[in-house]
Amino acid sequence: MRWVSVWRRNMLVWRKLFAAAVLTNLADPLIMLFGLGYGLGTLLPSIEGMSYIAFFAAGQLCTATMFTASFESMFSGFSRMHGQKTWDAILYAPLVIDDIVTGEIMWAASKAWLTGSTILGVVVVFGLAASPLVLLALPAAFLVGLAFSAVGLIVTVLARGWDFFSYYMTLLMTPMMMISGVFFPVERLPAPLVAVAQALPLYHGVEIVRPLVAGRLPEDALIHVLVLLGYAAAGYAAAIYFARKRFSE
Amino acid sequence: MSVLAARGLRKSYAGVEVVCGVDLAVAPGECFGLLGPNGAGKTTTLRLCLGLITPDAGEIDLLGEPVPRRAREARARVGVVPQFDNLDPDFTVAENLVVFARYFGMAARDIEARIPELLEFAGLAGRGAAKITALSGGMKRRLTLARALINDPQIIFMDEPTTGLDPQARHLIWERMRSLTQRGKTLVLTTHFMEEAERLCQRLAIMDRGRIIAEGSPRALIAKHIEPQVLEVHGPGYAAWMARARALAPRVERAGDTVFVYAEDVAPIMKTLAGEKELAYLQRQASLEDVFLKLTGRDLRD
Numbered sequence: 001m002r003w004v005s006v007w008r009r010n011m012l013v014w015r016k017l018f019a020a021a022v023l024t025n026l027a028d029p030l031i032m033l034f035g036l037g038y039g040l041g042t043l044l045p046s047i048e049g050m051s052y053i054a055f056f057a058a059g060q061l062c063t064a065t066m067f068t069a070s071f072e073s074m075f076s077g078f079s080r081m082h083g084q085k086t087w088d089a090i091l092y093a094p095l096v097i098d099d100i101v102t103g104e105i106m107w108a109a110s111k112a113w114l115t116g117s118t119i120l121g122v123v124v125v126f127g128l129a130a131s132p133l134v135l136l137a138l139p140a141a142f143l144v145g146l147a148f149s150a151v152g153l154i155v156t157v158l159a160r161g162w163d164f165f166s167y168y169m170t171l172l173m174t175p176m177m178m179i180s181g182v183f184f185p186v187e188r189l190p191a192p193l194v195a196v197a198q199a200l201p202l203y204h205g206v207e208i209v210r211p212l213v214a215g216r217l218p219e220d221a222l223i224h225v226l227v228l229l230g231y232a233a234a235g236y237a238a239a240i241y242f243a244r245k246r247f248s249e
Numbered sequence: 250m251s252v253l254a255a256r257g258l259r260k261s262y263a264g265v266e267v268v269c270g271v272d273l274a275v276a277p278g279e280c281f282g283l284l285g286p287n288g289a290g291k292t293t294t295l296r297l298c299l300g301l302i303t304p305d306a307g308e309i310d311l312l313g314e315p316v317p318r319r320a321r322e323a324r325a326r327v328g329v330v331p332q333f334d335n336l337d338p339d340f341t342v343a344e345n346l347v348v349f350a351r352y353f354g355m356a357a358r359d360i361e362a363r364i365p366e367l368l369e370f371a372g373l374a375g376r377g378a379a380k381i382t383a384l385s386g387g388m389k390r391r392l393t394l395a396r397a398l399i400n401d402p403q404i405i406f407m408d409e410p411t412t413g414l415d416p417q418a419r420h421l422i423w424e425r426m427r428s429l430t431q432r433g434k435t436l437v438l439t440t441h442f443m444e445e446a447e448r449l450c451q452r453l454a455i456m457d458r459g460r461i462i463a464e465g466s467p468r469a470l471i472a473k474h475i476e477p478q479v480l481e482v483h484g485p486g487y488a489a490w491m492a493r494a495r496a497l498a499p500r501v502e503r504a505g506d507t508v509f510v511y512a513e514d515v516a517p518i519m520k521t522l523a524g525e526k527e528l529a530y531l532q533r534q535a536s537l538e539d540v541f542l543k544l545t546g547r548d549l550r551d
Binding site: 005006 | 348351
């Protein structure tokens with residue numbers, strides 16, 4: 001549990017910059033949610049028995065969680081590791097690189113969870129959720145955050161410069177967002193793209209959260225949870241492997 | 250019994266051996282210096298001793314713990330002052346100490362109790378709420394030293410502790426380092442300031458190209474490796490004079506347009522300067538720097 005001190009370090013920075021952090025984390029997804037949700041929603045009939053804004057809110061919850069986790073583990077993580085040399089200083093103490101990787105992933109997942117749960121709060125306040133079942137989206141959001149934090153940290157410990165992150169964002173995250181059922185049902189996509197979406201974590205997050213917003217239990221919940229856990233576990237193992245390699249140089 | 254012992258340390262990067270068979274033994278309470286030009290392998294040696302990197306060969310014992318296997322346990326009783334400050338810019342002076350103390354698993358009450366004395370030691374009393382960006386280079390270095398002491402370490406590793414500091418700041422750091430050895434702490438420092446090594450270290454090792462090439466107290470090294478007196482001569486016509494000096498002195502060297510004459514007694518050689526109005530000269534005692542330059546050469550290392 002030595003990683004907790006790393007988590008607490010990041011938490012303390014976040015608390016000091018609370019106002020700015022919350023604004024940048026939440027303003028963007030909420031503007032998207034209401035802008036697209038109400039704007040497009042007036043043009044569209046209900047989708048899968050939900051209003052468009054409720055449909056989109058479930059996707060947006062997962063997307064915003066994904067972005068918070070990725071930004072924190074990549075840009076903020078790289079700044080701590082590379083720019084500020086914070087990790088170097090931590091390694092003088094009785095901590096090893098594995099503790100830092102664990103602390104960073106857990107922190108990014110926690111911050112992402114806060115984004116997800118705030119959006120969930122908005123969903124509830126605006127009456128977009130059909131039943132209290134929606135509260136199960138809270139642990140789901142943490143799982144989404146964990147998966148993307150772990151994968152993001154692999155990119156961080158492999159990065160040689162800031163440019164590296166643009167590739168990941170532009171070539172992976174943006175297309176993933178388009179095909180994972182965030183804006184429209186995946187059934188509208190050609191079959192090969194659906195298969196690609198099913199191999200990626202965001203789709204499984206959306207497949208858990210959307211039925212919960214609609215007041216139903218998700219089908220194949222176990223599979224979705226296992227895929228997200230798989231990404232988190234594999235990402236964690238790979239991040240540790242590459243971090244050890246980087247820091248043994 | 251030594252607090253740090255290393256035998257046969259070797260480390261290569263990309264096929265280039267940067268540490269080639271280093272042996273070290275540091276006794277409790279001493280200030281031990283590792284001297285060497287840039288790229289000699291000093292920092293790599295320190296990182297090996299701390300267990301931050303794994304040696305290709307060799308054994309390390311730090312405070313009775315085998316390193317790197319039990320480096321974590323050893324580091325609980327070790328302090329580190331790195332070459333480049335890596336204080337946390339997001340935090341105040343006091344927060345930097347609090348956060349660092351948590352990495353050692355210290356209890357909140359113990360941390361609170363420790364901070365005032367550390368700020369006092371660092372000459373930062375009353376500056377606990379200051380931002381890191383508002384500190385001078387000397388203050389940052391002192392805070393880094395205070396941070397290294399948070400866990401009351403037995404041994405403190407300092408990598409070029411005064412590089413980049415002005416003379417005032419440097420003297421203050423030296424004074425603090427002496428007070429640490431007076432309290433029984435062991436210091437291991439790397440430096441390429443000979444004056445620093447000569448003033449502070451009871452014992453030092455000169456390292457070059459990954460090897461330790463000389464070891465001993467500053468005085469013993471000077472006595473063993475160099476003639477006690479030096480005459481430095483420069484000015485127009487130095488070359489012709491140098492030829493005459495060679496006949497009189499055991500060792501004459503030239504660096505740029507300055508001639509260095511080393512001898513037991515330079516008085517007879519100074520007499521030859523009597524008629525040379527163009528030449529400027531300086532007579533002085535041999536120093537550690539002369540030993541260092543003799544052993545590692547006068548060529549630039551960068």
